[in-house]
Amino acid sequence: MAIKFATVYGIPLYVDYSWFIIFVLIVWTVGFDLMPASYPHLSTLEYLSIGLASALLLFVSILVHELAHSIVAERSGIKIGRITLFLFGGVSEMEAQPGTADLELKVAAAGPLTSILIAIVCSGGWLFSETARAPILVQAPLQYTALVNAIVAGFNLIPAFPMDGGRIFRAFLWRWNRNLIRSTRIASMVGRIFSYLIIVGGVIVLFFSLFEGLWLILIGWFISTGASAEMNQLIIQRDLAQLRARDIMTRNVDAVNPDISLEELSVKFHEQRHNGFPVMAGDEIVGCVTMADLRRVKREQWSALKVGDIMTPKEKLVTVEENDSAQRVLALMNSNRIGRIFVLGSADGSSGSQSNKRLVGIITRSDVIRTIQMQESSGAHTAADLESAHVIPVERGMLFEVESPSGGDWRASFNPAEISLVSQRVENTPDGGEVKRFTFQGLQKGRFYITLVKSGDSEAGKKSSATDESSLRYTIIVS
Numbered sequence: 168m169a170i171k172f173a174t175v176y177g178i179p180l181y182v183d184y185s186w187f188i189i190f191v192l193i194v195w196t197v198g199f200d201l202m203p204a205s206y207p208h209l210s211t212l213e214y215l216s217i218g219l220a221s222a223l224l225l226f227v228s229i230l231v232h233e234l235a236h237s238i239v240a241e242r243s244g245i246k247i248g249r250i251t252l253f254l255f256g257g258v259s260e261m262e263a264q265p266g267t268a269d270l271e272l273k274v275a276a277a278g279p280l281t282s283i284l285i286a287i288v289c290s291g292g293w294l295f296s297e298t299a300r301a302p303i304l305v306q307a308p309l310q311y312t313a314l315v316n317a318i319v320a321g322f323n324l325i326p327a328f329p330m331d332g333g334r335i336f337r338a339f340l341w342r343w344n345r346n347l348i349r350s351t352r353i354a355s356m357v358g359r360i361f362s363y364l365i366i367v368g369g370v371i372v373l374f375f376s377l378f379e380g381l382w383l384i385l386i387g388w389f390i391s392t393g394a395s396a397e398m399n400q401l402i403i404q405r406d407l408a409q410l411r412a413r414d415i416m417t418r419n420v421d422a423v424n425p426d427i428s429l430e431e432l433s434v435k436f437h438e439q440r441h442n443g444f445p446v447m448a449g450d451e452i453v454g455c456v457t458m459a460d461l462r463r464v465k466r467e468q469w470s471a472l473k474v475g476d477i478m479t480p481k482e483k484l485v486t487v488e489e490n491d492s493a494q495r496v497l498a499l500m501n502s503n504r505i506g507r508i509f510v511l512g513s514a515d516g517s518s519g520s521q522s523n524k525r526l527v528g529i530i531t532r533s534d535v536i537r538t539i540q541m542q543e544s545s546g547a548h549t550a551a552d553l554e555s556a557h558v559i560p561v562e563r564g565m566l567f568e569v570e571s572p573s574g575g576d577w578r579a580s581f582n583p584a585e586i587s588l589v590s591q592r593v594e595n596t597p598d599g600g601e602v603k604r605f606t607f608q609g610l611q612k613g614r615f616y617i618t619l620v621k622s623g624d625s626e627a628g629k630k631s632s633a634t635d636e637s638s639l640r641y642t643i644i645v646s
């Protein structure tokens with residue numbers, strides 16, 4: 168949970184609620200622990216002011232550190248979704264990874280270098296203020312900021328991926344072996360070793376100081392989860408690299424009219440089991456309406472209000488062009504925190520001007536997940552891998568889809584106590600065939616099976632050539 172507090176250079180800045188815990192802790196430790204030890208005889212108000220100033224300065228320092236990463240990245244053409252400050256510092260969410268080792272090095276080094284620079288400047292200011300006998304209220308925050316920036320720089324330079332030092336390490340590996348995936352794997356492994364060392368260190372420190380020990384354990388844990396998340400992100404990006412929006416979108420889109428009442432809309436939600444609809448006036452998309460939009464309106468008003476009154480208007484929709492990369496689709500979903508994106512294209516397939524762009528499809532998060540699963544399994548070679556090609560890992564309650572091969576009438580066989588069939592629909596494939604798409608929901612945790620069975624061909628005599636493909640088994644792992 169984070170709140171937006173500013174926009175700098177077009178980058179939205181967020182602060183996570185966990186940061187407020189740190190804020191209070193800093194005010195407390197600096198103002199009422201460190202300061203009374205080094206400068207006794209100050210008033211409570213003075214201690215409190217120094218504590219507050221220090222916490223604010225740490226906040227600004229981390230922000231400037233993150234902005235340094237982001238600005239270098241943006242100058243090199245990498246879009247920054249947002250910067251979030253949270254418990255352990257900050258994170259700049261890049262919409263893509265730096266494309267070259269040199270660029271990665273520049274982006275990663277920009278943060279710590281900036282922190283070192285602030286530390287040097289503040290040290291100078293502190294020494295000057297000390298010789299000039301400036302009030303402690305000036306001296307102390309300068310001293311603290313110098314110290315804190317030196318710590319931020321030093322801490323980030325630990326070669327534990329995905330921290331800055333680990334990224335710099337990866338950039339050097341990458342430049343040397345020219346293989347990003349392998350370099351990331353090595354850097355992640357080193358990062359994980361460091362994180363475990365930090366955790367072990369934290370456990371030892373625990374015997375001497377509970378607070379510092381817990382702090383180290385938390386940091387170690389944070390680095391270890393970050394390392395694997397980053398590796399996953401990279402694999403996902405690789406899987407999506409060759410694909411465009413039109414390859415992963417759902418083409419037959421169910422839409423609603425802006426003039427129908429919310430009463431009718433709620434019926435549509437029930438019938439079609441979608442979480443949201445594009446709103447179309449004739450051929451033109453005018454907005455989008457979701458279940459959440461409907462829930463915000465009181466039940467009594469449903470008959471009086473129309474879809475057009477509550478929808479997100481077209482201008483605010485996140486859309487992509489059908490030729491945009493699948494990576495960009497995922498990045499937009501993540502940076503905008505949305506579950507569906509509309510795909511625009513000219514209906515006749517030619518490249519038209521912006522004004523005659525039509526809605527040609529929708530991409531939901533499950534479309535992306537399914538694509539990644541398919542890409543993962545298409546890299547399979549051994550028998551065991553082929554078996555796992557049909558393994559679908561899902562979370563309980565999550566909707567997932569299974570698609571039949573093209574041609575014929577397919578039905579799904581499964582145990583309704585374990586899995587529920589939410590909807591099924593026939594869709595046209597680009598090559599003129601038909602596939603059936605089943606949407607399921609996992610009801611309980613465990614390992615279950617869904618078998619797609621091809622029913623006897625309805626057109627008598629016309630036997631499909633792919634007779635050996637008349638049933639397909641999927642293993643569903645619900646966690």
Ligand SMILES: [Zn+2]
Pocket residue numbers: 232233236278279323331
């Ligand atoms: Zn950094």
